[in-house]
Amino acid sequence: MKKQHLISFIMLAIVLFKVSSQELPRIEADPYYLAIAGHSTELSEDEFIHASVYASGSDNPEQYILQFKELIGTLNQALTSGLTEYEKGEAILKYLHDNLFTVYEEDQTEIDTVLRTGRYNCVSSAVIYLAAGRAAGLNLQGVRTTDHAFVSLISSGSIIDVETTNIWGFDPGQKKEFKDSFSGSTGYNYVPPGNYRLRQDISDRQMIGLILQNRIAGLQRRNNHRESVPLAIDRFVLTGSREAGKDMYDTFSNYASRLNGIGEYEKGIDFLLKVMDVWGSSEKPLAALEALVHNQLLSLVEKGLSEDALDYLDRIASGNYLSDESIRTNRAMIYDRKTVDLLNAGQDFPVIEDFLRKTYEEGYLSNSKWIEYTVYNYIKEAERLANNQGWLQAYLFVSEGPSEIRSNSKYRQLLNSCRNNYIVTVHNSFADYFNSGRYDEAEAVVREGLAIAPDDKTLTSDLQLIQRKNTH
Structure with a gap:
């Protein structure tokens, strides 16, 4: 158990060292984003593809940009001629799920990872569908809600939603007929429409921004x-x-x-x-x-x-x-x-x-x-003062303290302590003089003390003692 604790402590120390030894992060804007944000028009098809891969943080963006374009070219060749926009939009979604999308992962937002592994989420699948559909001539619009992204096809004045995470997600809410490739029997799939009360049409830049947003969220979850x-x-x-x-x-x-x-x-x-x-x-x-x-x-x-x-x-x-x-x-x-x-x-x-x-x-x-x-x-x-000049000087000094502190209990205790120590000093001097028969000096020292502390009982008693001695 102690060994495990030691290992845990060492690992924590390594993590803290790595954090503390790192340079500060970049705080200037990436010139690439400044460039594509600098014009008022929407992104071109090429700019959209390039930006989606770049925002994904790919180590080899040019490779995946080329792969993305090749995917779109192959898809367009596979589309049957004479399809309506509705049919084309549905065919593109099915093609992507048959030939690219494999496993849904909630946090998998990077386009290069989709192209490499087939793993996708709502953002990455929507971005790829947007690029592919526009290349096929469709008028597509990116849409987001508070926690979801999808696409809308605008055709003949109608808005048709596309849930890109589902092979049957084109125009959700409609029953879709399909034929089982093994048995040849006909069946139906139904994808319910989403709760889109908070839906918001977003620009291409905002759609690319969702890739960055999801990457940020993933990094923050890992601290x-x-x-x-x-x-x-x-x-x-x-x-x-x-x-x-x-x-x-x-x-x-x-x-x-x-x-x-x-x-x-x-x-x-x-x-x-x-x-x-x-x-x-x-x-x-x-x-x-x-x-x-x-x-x-x-x-x-x-x-x-x-x-x-x-x-x-x-x-x-x-x-x-x-x-x-x-x-x-x-x-x-x-x-x-x-x-x-x-x-x-x-x-x-x-x-x-x-x-x-x-x-x-x-x-x-x-x-x-x-x-x-x-x-x-x-x-x-x-x-x-008491150490260097005696308790009388200490007492006289303290007794001159400012009025604001005189009601303080520690100040009063200090004042009384200095006074009492001075009285003890006087009494001890009196006793030394008295015991050695030096009565005049004994009386002088006690009278000096009473001038400072006239109501002190000890010094008053000392004075009475010397006075009785002097009368005999």
Whole structure:
């Protein structure tokens, strides 16, 4: 069991090292998508085929573009002449399922994978059907719902839906006759129409964007947020849709949050600052930036680098991405820790007192914190004075404390402690003089003590003792 735990720990360490050692992802738009997004007309047949393979992330796009075109050419040759548009649309779907599509896989959106293995989903099958049908002269329209994609044939003023994931999906809702190739008997297939209440016609660019969207979703399910960043940018550039823009910003914040989770604060900050300089800011990336900045500053102050933390905060704040509240909260956190460091480092009392007063007046220390730290500063200085100059000087110093701290219980305890220790010192001196027969000096020292603590019973008793001695 221990060995298994060790192996798991090593594997986790390897994963974290790989994440932390990676370079930042590409944040500029791919020139290819800029080019095909730059004109207002729909994509040509060649552009659509090329874009679908390119968006699939193929290692050898030219090979699959050629294979895609060869498939379409073979399909067109196989179509019987004289077919109506309805018949042609149905024949194309059946051909693709007989000769290309083999197994439906929900996440298999890449066109090159379909061409290589036959595995497909609604997006990849719809893209291939669109390209093949248009090459055959059909007027086809890509359609999407919240979680599905399909195609519509526009013919003679009618709209005929095509569920490309099903061999019998042409014009769903209609009973389809078929003849069994083995027995020769005739049967029927029926594909029910989908729930298309939220259907939306989409452009060719948006259809290609669905390939990118599905790839992004797959990467995010595997926690690979780094590689999803450039794909999200490309999808936004290609489609220009509000949805793609929102998803792009979500991808930025997801990757930054991933870096935050493994302690790569500076890397996450660097990424967000760069990406927002290019693509602008949005709510989620800004929230991720503030979380990263806070953790980076916290890591600095925990190392005793409060001044470095203040400089870092000022530099990031100059970019105008942090909210005023975030800046104020972080500065207060740094000043709070700097105060503790100053107190623990034994800085001179006036230095700490001035720092506390300035920080308090600027609003970075609450009243309760200012009182707490001021009292602690008095405690440290009282200890120093008691060691170097005696308890009288410590008591006189503490008794001059500002009015704002005098009701504090620890301050009152300090004041009483200094007073009591001074009284003990006076009493001990009195006892030494008295026991050695130096009565005048004994009386002088006790009267000096009573001038400071006139109501103290111990010193009053000492004075009475020496007075009785002097009368005999």
